Amino acid sequence: MAEVSLAPSQQLLAANSDNTLLEVNHLHVRYPLVGRIRAKLFGIPNRFLDAVLDISFMLRRGRTLALVGESGSGKSTLGRAIIGLVPIAGGSIRFEGAEPFRTAKGGTKAYHRDVAMMFQDPISSLSPRRTVRSLVTEPFVVHALSDRDRDAEAKRLLALVGLPLDFAGRYPHQLSGGQARRVGVARAIALSPKLIIADEPTAGLDVSVQGEILNLMNRLQRELGLTYLIITHNLAVVRHVSDETAIMYMGRFVEHGPTSEIFAHPVHPYTAGLIAAQPHPDPAKRRTQVALLGEVPSMARRPEGCEFHTRCPGAKDLCRQVRPETQAISAQHLHRCHFPLMENLEACADASRRVV
Amino acid sequence: MAAAVQPVLETTANVLEVRDLSVQFRTPKGPVMALRKVSVAVPRGSIVGLVGESGSGKSTLALAVMRLMPANATITEGSLRFAGRELLTLPALEMQRLRGDRLSMVFQDPMTSLNPVRSVGMQMVDIQYRDRQMSQADKRRRAADMLRRVGIPDSEHQLDRHPHQFSGGMRQRIAIAMGILEKPELLIADEPTTALDVTLEAQIVQLLRDLRRELNGSILFISHNLGIIAELCDYVVVLYAGEVVEQGPIEDIFHSPRHPYTRALLECDPARIEEVCRELPTISGDVPNLLRIPSGCVFAPRCPQAVDVCRQERPADHEAGAGHIARCHLLRGGANG
Numbered sequence: 113m114a115e116v117s118l119a120p121s122q123q124l125l126a127a128n129s130d131n132t133l134l135e136v137n138h139l140h141v142r143y144p145l146v147g148r149i150r151a152k153l154f155g156i157p158n159r160f161l162d163a164v165l166d167i168s169f170m171l172r173r174g175r176t177l178a179l180v181g182e183s184g185s186g187k188s189t190l191g192r193a194i195i196g197l198v199p200i201a202g203g204s205i206r207f208e209g210a211e212p213f214r215t216a217k218g219g220t221k222a223y224h225r226d227v228a229m230m231f232q233d234p235i236s237s238l239s240p241r242r243t244v245r246s247l248v249t250e251p252f253v254v255h256a257l258s259d260r261d262r263d264a265e266a267k268r269l270l271a272l273v274g275l276p277l278d279f280a281g282r283y284p285h286q287l288s289g290g291q292a293r294r295v296g297v298a299r300a301i302a303l304s305p306k307l308i309i310a311d312e313p314t315a316g317l318d319v320s321v322q323g324e325i326l327n328l329m330n331r332l333q334r335e336l337g338l339t340y341l342i343i344t345h346n347l348a349v350v351r352h353v354s355d356e357t358a359i360m361y362m363g364r365f366v367e368h369g370p371t372s373e374i375f376a377h378p379v380h381p382y383t384a385g386l387i388a389a390q391p392h393p394d395p396a397k398r399r400t401q402v403a404l405l406g407e408v409p410s411m412a413r414r415p416e417g418c419e420f421h422t423r424c425p426g427a428k429d430l431c432r433q434v435r436p437e438t439q440a441i442s443a444q445h446l447h448r449c450h451f452p453l454m455e456n457l458e459a460c461a462d463a464s465r466r467v468v
Numbered sequence: 469m470a471a472a473v474q475p476v477l478e479t480t481a482n483v484l485e486v487r488d489l490s491v492q493f494r495t496p497k498g499p500v501m502a503l504r505k506v507s508v509a510v511p512r513g514s515i516v517g518l519v520g521e522s523g524s525g526k527s528t529l530a531l532a533v534m535r536l537m538p539a540n541a542t543i544t545e546g547s548l549r550f551a552g553r554e555l556l557t558l559p560a561l562e563m564q565r566l567r568g569d570r571l572s573m574v575f576q577d578p579m580t581s582l583n584p585v586r587s588v589g590m591q592m593v594d595i596q597y598r599d600r601q602m603s604q605a606d607k608r609r610r611a612a613d614m615l616r617r618v619g620i621p622d623s624e625h626q627l628d629r630h631p632h633q634f635s636g637g638m639r640q641r642i643a644i645a646m647g648i649l650e651k652p653e654l655l656i657a658d659e660p661t662t663a664l665d666v667t668l669e670a671q672i673v674q675l676l677r678d679l680r681r682e683l684n685g686s687i688l689f690i691s692h693n694l695g696i697i698a699e700l701c702d703y704v705v706v707l708y709a710g711e712v713v714e715q716g717p718i719e720d721i722f723h724s725p726r727h728p729y730t731r732a733l734l735e736c737d738p739a740r741i742e743e744v745c746r747e748l749p750t751i752s753g754d755v756p757n758l759l760r761i762p763s764g765c766v767f768a769p770r771c772p773q774a775v776d777v778c779r780q781e782r783p784a785d786h787e788a789g790a791g792h793i794a795r796c797h798l799l800r801g802g803a804n805g
Binding site: 182183184288289316318319320321322323324326327330345347348349351352353371372385386389390391392393394395396398399402403404405407 | 521522635636637638662665666667668669670671673674692693694695696698699701718719722723732733734736737738739740741744745746747748749750751754
């Protein structure tokens with residue numbers, strides 16, 4: 113790479129991109145509301161539902177980004193689009209500087225070795241007819257790595273995720289929820305990926321087991337240098353395990369920044385509402401008011417202006433008419449709100465000034 | 469058919485009194501003692517939380533109270549008194565009369581508890597079958613009223629829609645509306661918010677609080693989520709591997725838990741950990757296999773403070789405060805565990 117010829121600002125970008133594993137630019141994902149054949153046959157203009165809209169972010173190596181939002185916010189779709197399970201309607205995804213879906217077939221296959229997915233609900237994502245040994249070594253078959261000793265690999269993977277070796281002969285129905293998650297983790301790390309997309313890694317687990325799985329993921333991140341994109345609605349977990357948090361609402365990032373700052377000083381009213389909606393674990397500090405009323409509107413009927421105005425306690429006329437653009441508080445902390453929460457905004461600005 | 473009429477003792481302060489209840493499941497591998505000598509009381513007008521990990525017997529207890537247990541389950545001992553009446557000896561028909569009327573239940577997954585091929589309105593009229601005097605139109609009006617109470621706008625029109633046309637949160641509201649339609653004395657809610665987002669969970673909690681106040685009903689609330697128990701309940705019962713290890717008023721349990729399991733469970737909750745930490749606390753070891761219940765205390769194999777006696781003898785209940793009971797050897801002789 114002839115970096116010398118680049119403009120200074122681009123040089124900076126290039127230097128940064130060394131550390132950047134994943135770069136998502138203006139990503140747009142939409143689902144057709146009318147089937148393609150029906151649309152053709154009856155000549156109906158096809159309508160689409162925008163599940164992910166104009167999302168841009170960068171994820172650096174070894175970091176953990178948490179995608180947070182209510183059900184229907186598009187967070188799972190974003191994860192699926194990044195790994196290529198749903199087609200992209202616009203924007204780009206760059207992984208280690210290359211666009212995996214715009215290269216030849218071989219490039220996509222290599223990408224799928226570097227990026228692994230941990231699916232929601234591990235029991236149902238594991239084939240009930242296959243043993244744990246067969247499940248954790250399946251990625252080698254899919255990627256035609258027949259030279260690998262599957263028994264040795266199964267042993268290595270089970271040891272990595274902390275399952276006894278005799279589990280290799282078990283079937284998914286013989287596993288507890290926590291053990292099934294561990295098998296899911298083993299499958300995800302089988303091909304030594306660089307990025308793991310974990311969709312609700314602890315949903316449905318008891319608190320004691322939840323801690324075990326998160327600790328395992330944390331250990332693997334340190335040992336194997338993994339980068340995580342964690343999709344979850346559990347804010348209590350996000351606060352402990354992620355470096356950055358992005359809050360999604362109706363397919364957009366409404367706030368994105370360092371986790372500690374987001375939790376201490378949320379500037380978007382939706383973020384503040386989500387945090388306030390967490391049950392307080394002290395019975396002496398019960399909430400008497402509900403922080404966020406209603407539910408996420410249907411994506412098929414996207415509100416005008418700011419999508420959150422229908423539920424926002426501070427919505428004004430401007431919010432109902434004009435869609436807010438992304439604004440930066442600091443280089444890391446972005447939001448999309450006409451009237452961000454002022455106190456917290458100032459606290460964030462103070463913090464970033466101190467850093468500078 | 470004519471059942472011996474039992475004198476109804478309305479004087480009791482407890483709507484539900486479960487005493488020494490033991491439930492056994494017959495399995496191909498042998499009998500599983502899912503509940504062992506469980507005693508729980510729900511005082512009239514209060515919300516009692518039943519907390520425990522999966523497999524601790526929470527749902528078994530709920531189903532035992534409703535007498536809706538699977539065919540391979542038997543109640544081997546104990547008593548279940550509802551409003552002063554013994555449910556275990558109640559003829560099936562009498563039980564049927566109580567269920568859905570004075571005693572009702574909301575399940576975890578509203579999609580499977582609502583009938584997918586009948587409209588919500590029809591289902592809500594159906595469950596008012598006991599009232600022969602009231603007209604269909606009146607029953608519909610009552611159903612619409614109840615839907616409005618649980619926060620469903622435009623409820624008259626919603627009656628004609630089917631369950632799949634509602635979002636998950638709306639469906640759970642409908643399930644709750646159906647559960648309280650006949651103004652039950654006791655509502656059993658089995659993880660009613662587990663599948664919902666926190667924002668909706670907060671709304672359902674508020675709804676249950678309001679309903680308790682308006683209807684003066686009692687709720688047995690089952691959850692593995694400590695946060696929501698702290699938000700909603702007056703009393704807490706902690707179940708572990710089929711036994712009640714600790715129970716008491718909410719403040720006592722959350723502020724001064726006496727049983728090592730309760731303490732460990734509270735410590736594991738990431739929402740309670742103020743300092744951000746990557747390494748989260750866990751409870752080491754596994755829940756015991758109920759086919760082979762350990763001799764001694766059920767929690768001893770995982771207990772960080774276990775001493776010899778814990779592995780040999782079953783601990784007795786110790787009173788740690790007014791209505792606060794913990795089953796632990798370490799509390800014997802007033803020693804602070």
